[in-house]
Amino acid sequence: MLKITNLSATVGEAAEAKGILNGLTLDVPAGEVHAIMGPNGAGKSTLSYVLTGRNGYDVTGGSATLNGEDILAMDPETRAAKGMFLSFQYPVEIPGVPVMTFVRTAINAQRKARGEDEMSAPDFIKRSREVGKTLNLNAEMLKRPVNVGFSGGEKKRLEIYQMMMLEPKFLILDETDSGLDIDALKTVADGVNAMRDPSRGMLVITHYQRLLDYIKPDKVHVLAKGRIIKTGGPDLALRLEKEGYDGVLGEAA
Amino acid sequence: MTTALRDFIRNPTAAELELVARYGMQPEDARRERAFLAFAETGLPHRRMEAWKWSDFRASLKSLDRPKQAAIPDPLPHDGALVFRFTPSGFAYPKTLPSGISMLAKREVQAFSSAEDLPLGALTAALAGSDSKPATLLFEISGRDLPRLHFVFEGAGEASFSRVVFLLRPNAELVVTESHLGGVGMASALSEFTLEAGAKLTRTIYQRSGPEDAIGIASTLTLDAGAAVTQTTLAFGAKVSRLETRVVHRQPGAHLTLNAAYLAGKGFHADITSHVRHGAPECVTRQLTKGAVLDGGTGVFQGKFLVPRITGQHTDADMQHQVLLLEDGAQVFAKPELEIYADDVQCAHGNTSGALDDAQLFYLRQRGIPERQARGMLTEAFIAEALETADETVRDVMLAEAQDWLAS
Numbered sequence: 130m131l132k133i134t135n136l137s138a139t140v141g142e143a144a145e146a147k148g149i150l151n152g153l154t155l156d157v158p159a160g161e162v163h164a165i166m167g168p169n170g171a172g173k174s175t176l177s178y179v180l181t182g183r184n185g186y187d188v189t190g191g192s193a194t195l196n197g198e199d200i201l202a203m204d205p206e207t208r209a210a211k212g213m214f215l216s217f218q219y220p221v222e223i224p225g226v227p228v229m230t231f232v233r234t235a236i237n238a239q240r241k242a243r244g245e246d247e248m249s250a251p252d253f254i255k256r257s258r259e260v261g262k263t264l265n266l267n268a269e270m271l272k273r274p275v276n277v278g279f280s281g282g283e284k285k286r287l288e289i290y291q292m293m294m295l296e297p298k299f300l301i302l303d304e305t306d307s308g309l310d311i312d313a314l315k316t317v318a319d320g321v322n323a324m325r326d327p328s329r330g331m332l333v334i335t336h337y338q339r340l341l342d343y344i345k346p347d348k349v350h351v352l353a354k355g356r357i358i359k360t361g362g363p364d365l366a367l368r369l370e371k372e373g374y375d376g377v378l379g380e381a382a
Numbered sequence: 383m384t385t386a387l388r389d390f391i392r393n394p395t396a397a398e399l400e401l402v403a404r405y406g407m408q409p410e411d412a413r414r415e416r417a418f419l420a421f422a423e424t425g426l427p428h429r430r431m432e433a434w435k436w437s438d439f440r441a442s443l444k445s446l447d448r449p450k451q452a453a454i455p456d457p458l459p460h461d462g463a464l465v466f467r468f469t470p471s472g473f474a475y476p477k478t479l480p481s482g483i484s485m486l487a488k489r490e491v492q493a494f495s496s497a498e499d500l501p502l503g504a505l506t507a508a509l510a511g512s513d514s515k516p517a518t519l520l521f522e523i524s525g526r527d528l529p530r531l532h533f534v535f536e537g538a539g540e541a542s543f544s545r546v547v548f549l550l551r552p553n554a555e556l557v558v559t560e561s562h563l564g565g566v567g568m569a570s571a572l573s574e575f576t577l578e579a580g581a582k583l584t585r586t587i588y589q590r591s592g593p594e595d596a597i598g599i600a601s602t603l604t605l606d607a608g609a610a611v612t613q614t615t616l617a618f619g620a621k622v623s624r625l626e627t628r629v630v631h632r633q634p635g636a637h638l639t640l641n642a643a644y645l646a647g648k649g650f651h652a653d654i655t656s657h658v659r660h661g662a663p664e665c666v667t668r669q670l671t672k673g674a675v676l677d678g679g680t681g682v683f684q685g686k687f688l689v690p691r692i693t694g695q696h697t698d699a700d701m702q703h704q705v706l707l708l709e710d711g712a713q714v715f716a717k718p719e720l721e722i723y724a725d726d727v728q729c730a731h732g733n734t735s736g737a738l739d740d741a742q743l744f745y746l747r748q749r750g751i752p753e754r755q756a757r758g759m760l761t762e763a764f765i766a767e768a769l770e771t772a773d774e775t776v777r778d779v780m781l782a783e784a785q786d787w788l789a790s
Binding site: 181182183184185204205206208209210213214215217220221222223224225226231232234235236238239242274291295 | 739740741742744745746747748749750751752753755756759760762763764766767
């Protein structure tokens with residue numbers, strides 16, 4: 130599914146470019162959930178932006194393919210149409226654009242890019258209602274401008290709403306647990322778990338182990354200084370929680 | 383005669399000579415002469431005049447005549463409206479008008495008191511009128527629940543000058559929509575509104591022209607006690623264009639909403655200028671102007687609130703101008719001015735310019751919305767706020783027009 134090989138990337142303009150990823154290799158097969166943990170500044174968010182094509186993040190070496198296709202050469206919107214979805218750590222406010230308009234535009238833009246028919250308005254509304262219900266997002270909220278005036282928890286639930294509506298092939302959750310209380314965390318995790326599918330892969334980026342109690346990973350990778358330095362099962366996350374990054378990283382180094 | 387006329391304007395340009403010739407063909411009329419002399423004082427407004435330094439009509443307007451081009455169709459709905467149409471040589475109007483609206487098409491020029499402040503208005507007052515066009519079109523409005531009045535200013539080939547004067551009697555309510563569609567070397571419209579106590583006006587202006595047109599839309603608004611005006615403009619500019627609105631709050635408790643959105647593409651110039659005088663206490667002004675400008679486009683915003691020491695007490699006024707520079711090479715000139723002499727007032731203003739937000743753009747694209755469409759969505763959302771006050775019969779059409787422009 131997602132195959133990252135020896136990926137290196139820098140952030141910033143040429144003269145002040147800073148290497149953030151330094152030969153990162155990672156393979157997430159379809160049907161699996163992989164967690165990436167790491168200390169602040171390890172390159173976790175950079176990885177999510179490099180994979181989704183944000184401006185200002187330049188790949189300097191290596192490759193990343195989704196189902197064999199080189200995604201690094203694609204526009205962000207093309208990657209999205211191919212099925213890449215990023216749940217943002219800090220979802221962006223879009224004043225003046227209602228949630229429903231935004232998501233329907235996105236669904237139909239993706240469908241158009243894939244040569245599929247548009248989703249009809251009644252189908253969209255029906256689906257939106259179902260998804261909104263499972264995430265405790267009422268119809269009123271979905272008419273408001275995207276993320277404007279939403280609480281931290283509401284913003285994260287709205288990310289999951291978009292994910293469930295767009296039905297992407299590969300999900301990247303960037304610190305989706307940050308800013309969530311325990312009830313919101315459960316709601317969000319339920320939404321993510323509902324998306325688990327033999328044909329879908331997930332990368333769960335997190336700083337804390339807590340989220341992984343609710344979204345059980347198949348594998349846990351430790352990211353430090355721009356590369357994966359340790360890979361293990363779910364127990365690795367528990368060890369990190371207990372011994373801290375210093376303990377585990379010391380051993381790896 | 384010709385020599386004398388030539389002397390009206392110092393060192394006249396070809397276009398100015400044509401204007402003088404047009405004046406010479408008009409019947410003699412003392413008020414017409416006063417209006418023309420006021421215009422001739424400066425000639426076509428030009429950059430050496432402080433108020434016109436960013437909108438040089440003299441330099442832009444080589445000649446009044448220009449080759450015909452395909453007319454821009456009027457996007458605003460005519461259904462349910464009484465439609466009045468001004469072309470360079472004609473004027474068409476409904477056969478019957480409901481009670482509450484009386485219309486008088488006068489061959490004489492009505493005195494124009496703001497001639498010194500509005501040179502293009504003075505020119506229009508002096509040159510409006512021909513065999514088939516009134517020099518002054520007068521409306522007296524005394525009712526409510528009246529049909530919308532829709533004015534179309536269009537036509538090809540020649541210069542066009544049109545003048546409409548409205549008097550709204552106490553507690554009258556009127557909805558006016560206007561489409562200024564250009565098509566001529568120079569089109570200039572002058573509208574004067576007087577609102578008596580408690581009268582209410584909703585005015586919505588759509589301006590779109592070809593890239594060779596010079597467009598002037600000059601207006602005066604005078605508000606008596608408790609009168610309310612909501613004016614909303616969507617302007618796409620022209621080779622050179624000026625939408626200038628002068629407002630006087632003449633009695634206490636008047637309320638003005640003055641909103642505009644301008645979208646200037648390559649080779650287009652859109653000037654939104656206003657002057658609001660708080661000549662009576664406890665009046666309210668809300669002004670929001672939003673712009674979006676492409677490479678090679680020019681936007682101009684000049685706004686002034688004048689709040690005199692005695693009469694302006696308890697003024698509540700807010701002026702905001704926000705513009706998106708969508709591409710490198712976009713030009714915007716802004717001059718927001720508050721001139722306040724009264725001490726017990728609330729007056730605020732803000733003026734910002736910037737590019738689209740990268741984080742917002744990436745968020746939309748990550749969801750699969752192509753860059754061009756994403757830029758259009760964000761820009762539309764940005765300017766839409768200024769169009770919310772447009773009359774509901776035309777609001778959606780105006781938004782769709784803005785959307786189309788942004789997508790093209």
